[in-house]
Amino acid sequence: MTVRELVEKSRSYRGFRKDRKVTKEELLALAECARLCPSTGNIQPLKYYLAWETEEVAEIQSLSRWAKGLPEMRLPHPGMEPAAFIVICQDTRIDPASGKFQRDVGIAAQTILLAAAERGLGGCMIGSFPSGDLKNRLRLPDWAVPMLLVAIGEPAETVILTQVGEDGGTGYYRDEEDRHYVPKRRLEEVTLDKFSL
Numbered sequence: 059m060t061v062r063e064l065v066e067k068s069r070s071y072r073g074f075r076k077d078r079k080v081t082k083e084e085l086l087a088l089a090e091c092a093r094l095c096p097s098t099g100n101i102q103p104l105k106y107y108l109a110w111e112t113e114e115v116a117e118i119q120s121l122s123r124w125a126k127g128l129p130e131m132r133l134p135h136p137g138m139e140p141a142a143f144i145v146i147c148q149d150t151r152i153d154p155a156s157g158k159f160q161r162d163v164g165i166a167a168q169t170i171l172l173a174a175a176e177r178g179l180g181g182c183m184i185g186s187f188p189s190g191d192l193k194n195r196l197r198l199p200d201w202a203v204p205m206l207l208v209a210i211g212e213p214a215e216t217v218i219l220t221q222v223g224e225d226g227g228t229g230y231y232r233d234e235e236d237r238h239y240v241p242k243r244r245l246e247e248v249t250l251d252k253f254s255l
């Protein structure tokens with residue numbers, strides 16, 4: 059797969075096959091890619107909490123908020139929850155600055171999802187969760203601050219990229235067959251040069 063193909067395949071999936079478990083070894087392989095990512099000042103304050111056991115995954119799932127853009131739907135549909143999570147945490151012993159490493163978190167999360175896509179897995183970044191509650195439930199040490207969840211599993215839904223239309227709307231939507239559509243802006247719209255400004 060080319061990088062372009064991998065990026066296209068690596069969508070936000072919100073439905074997964076229940077019969078496909080994700081092992082600790084698979085999560086380690088994803089964290090191994092994240093470990094090599096660029097980091098602000100090469101400080102590398104991120105830690106990756108790996109969750110693959112059923113009860114723990116369900117615990118994290120219960121605190122995660124999915125698809126705010128489709129409030130009428132319950133996603134994942136019951137029985138289609140992810141098989142695993144990677145909780146990207148900031149180790150405040152290494153650097154306590156809040157906000158400073160948000161970009162590192164994003165780079166790591168996307169790298170995890172690309173590595174997952176290469177393995178036929180997929181997932182979704184989840185920024186909407188109560189960090190303090192999750193920290194307590196997972197009994198994380200004081201220094202580990204959950205920054206972003208990455209759900210992982212084998213996708214069991216179709217995600218289709220479309221172009222943002224005339225109305226400029228970027229909201230994602232689903233059809234009657236539960237296919238998920240994600241409008242993306244055109245290349246000409248997202249690139250700037252001195253002739254277009």
Ligand SMILES: Cc1cc2nc3c(=O)[nH]c(=O)nc-3n(C[C@H](O)[C@H](O)[C@H](O)COP(=O)(O)O)c2cc1C
Pocket residue numbers: 068069070071123124125126164182183184185186187217230240
């Ligand atoms: C930093 C970040 C946080 C996100 N948090 C959530 C979230 O809390 N819940 C959710 O369902 N999706 C979340 N998403 C997924 C976005 O909704 C998704 O990227 C967007 O709809 C575009 O779909 P695509 O990833 O397939 O291109 C998040 C994405 C990013 C980049």
